[in-house]
Amino acid sequence: AQSVAQPEDQVNVAEGNPLTVKCTYSVSGNPYLFWYVQYPNRGLQFLLKYITGDNLVKGSYGFEAEFNKSQTSFHLKKPSALVSDSALYFCAVYGGATNKLIFGTGTLLAVQP
Amino acid sequence: GAVVSQHPSWVICKSGTSVKIECRSLDFQATTMFWYRQFPKQSLMLMATSNEGSKATYEQGVEKDKFLINHASLTLSTLTVTSAHPEDSSFYICSADEQYFGPGTRLTVT
Numbered sequence: 001a002q003s004v005a006q007p008e009d010q011v012n013v014a015e016g017n018p019l020t021v022k023c024t025y026s027v028s029g030n031p032y033l034f035w036y037v038q039y040p041n042r043g044l045q046f047l048l049k050y051i052t053g054d055n056l057v058k059g060s061y062g063f064e065a066e067f068n069k070s071q072t073s074f075h076l077k078k079p080s081a082l083v084s085d086s087a088l089y090f091c092a093v094y095g096g097a098t099n100k101l102i103f104g105t106g107t108l109l110a111v112q113p
Numbered sequence: 114g115a116v117v118s119q120h121p122s123w124v125i126c127k128s129g130t131s132v133k134i135e136c137r138s139l140d141f142q143a144t145t146m147f148w149y150r151q152f153p154k155q156s157l158m159l160m161a162t163s164n165e166g167s168k169a170t171y172e173q174g175v176e177k178d179k180f181l182i183n184h185a186s187l188t189l190s191t192l193t194v195t196s197a198h199p200e201d202s203s204f205y206i207c208s209a210d211e212q213y214f215g216p217g218t219r220l221t222v223t
Contacts, residue, residue, distance in 0.1 A: 042216055043215050043216040106154075
């Protein structure tokens with residue numbers, strides 16, 4: 001079955017430090033992987049996606065993610081966190097037999113000044 | 114980039130009344146629109162998928178007679194919550210072609 005796991009409910013990082021938000025997936029066939037960010041009481045904003053090609057994907061606001069097929073992971077990263085990056089981050093996968101976008105449970109990123 | 118709007122952004126209604134939420138793709142035509150609901154501090158749960166001119170496909174456990182979806186054109190889909198109850202209070206988000214999300218509608222049923 002198609003699924004996405006975000007093992008951390010919350011990630012805390014100091015401003016200026018690198019950040020990583022973890023995501024692993026399970027899907028038959030080639031996955032399409034997405035990251036979205038959600039600010040309080042707002043809809044989702046697209047950050048980046050992996051469809052095919054280079055395993056390192058660069059997205060909006062300085063974020064990037066690395067597709068690792070052997071580890072079935074698609075972790076979100078940023079070299080230097082900003083306080084304004086504090087938000088809820090969702091990983092999602094599309095593919096397999098269901099042809100639906102399945103979301104992870106979300107990870108709250110808190111960047112301390 | 115592609116823009117999806119939702120109206121209203123928030124609504125308060127009394128129990129037993131119906132509420133209509135609009136989702137529009139502003140600068141492109143969306144073949145498929147998706148409706149999600151999100152409870153506080155939880156992930157998005159897909160409610161239904163709608164294609165222009167055809168009946169919506171509802172996810173298991175979602176009452177199609179309670180959550181009426183109409184996809185009248187390639188730029189407009191509506192979700193009507195009929196006979197709303199307090200447990201229907203939630204954040205409803207639409208998506209066009211699965212990549213472009215609306216800003217969401219906060220529904221509170223009193």
